[in-house]
Amino acid sequence: MNEVKIGIEIECVLNGIIHHIEQGDYHDGLPVDGLERWKAEHDGSLSTKNDFGRWGECIEIISPIFQSKEEFQEELKKFYEKFSKNNQFELNEVLRFNNTCGSHVHFSIKDFSFDKKVIFAIYPKVRRYFKKKLLNSNIKGKYSIWSHYGRSYAKIIDENNFKEQRHQEFNFESEKDGRGLEWRSPNLLKIRTWKDFFAFWDIVYESLEYLYEIAQNYEETKDIELLNKEDFENIEREIHAQNEENFIPLKAKKRKKSYSKLNVKLNNLEGEEIECVI
């Protein structure tokens, strides 16, 4: 992929015994100690759901902007080194992902607008691609991830109103705000190992590559019957109803005659009387 920008947000519950991360306010994160290009911020929509007991701490970790696959993988590796404390801890010992947590992905292509250039049909294709890759993978808990894909904060988009809301599978408002198209459905629900963590992000990256390809080159054909038999019947009914409405009974058509008299002078004829019917 050329000239792309990718960013990810990882919402999770942190084990406060092992890590202490200072968090900024929502949309005003603070750099993570030892992982300076990443930021941590508070997100009120998250709940610990008793993960790590009283030591559980909800947190949203925001990545830097990645511009290549190498950079994406490199930064995820740094994330792993930081949170596993150089392979001392398995993922589920330091981070957990419950059903309040999502992992949103921001994606943009230079000089390209998803909002302006991409038809609806492309997005279900990306969803199907992601699903196929995920369910064919060896990730444990992959069915949980898929069942959580269309959660209330990432509702599956509908052709008739797919650009009107933020809390849906693809958020176009984010692109208008200059933060790229936001894909809100990926999530790490029940992922417990670093191995599955990396496998998951590989699938996400491959899905973005697929989106990159099909968003910029597509063809769609629709055959539409502009008028079918039912339309004709409706038209006939409408015409019939209009004719009924415009129908004037004979009695009403009978006009009452009225008369008036005008006195006019024409040439030398004085007092000529003309009867007018109005």
Place this chain on the structure above:
Amino acid sequence: MTSDQVSEKAIGSYKAKFKTKFDKRKNDNILLSISISEDLRKVLKESTIDELANFSYNDGDSYRNSQRYKVKRWVYSALYDDRRDIIFSKKLVDDGELDLTFNSVSMIDPAINGIKETVRQLIQTVLKYSSIDMTVNFNVEK
């Protein structure tokens, strides 16, 4: 047209094929290719007169100019969709095919819906007023 002819109800084949195509490597435009059925083309042909007028349509960023046939007044006055001109485009009436260029996909569905609505109004108008000796010969198939 005789009154016997117009008393028959018209159920022709009014279909259209819409192909949306985009290839960023070639250019940044989205192409909407429209092709219509012969029945519909004939109705359009009969609804127009052999004179041209300019019209423009919104491509999402600006307006693009094109040419259409002038439409018989009694027909045109009954069509009120904002995109009614597209369907009387010279190329569509002559060849049954038309390519429209857009800069934003947001304009594609309104264009398709506009065509659909205009066809509905057109046929309704023709059916409604064809008992008067109008000049549209409406092709009848049942």
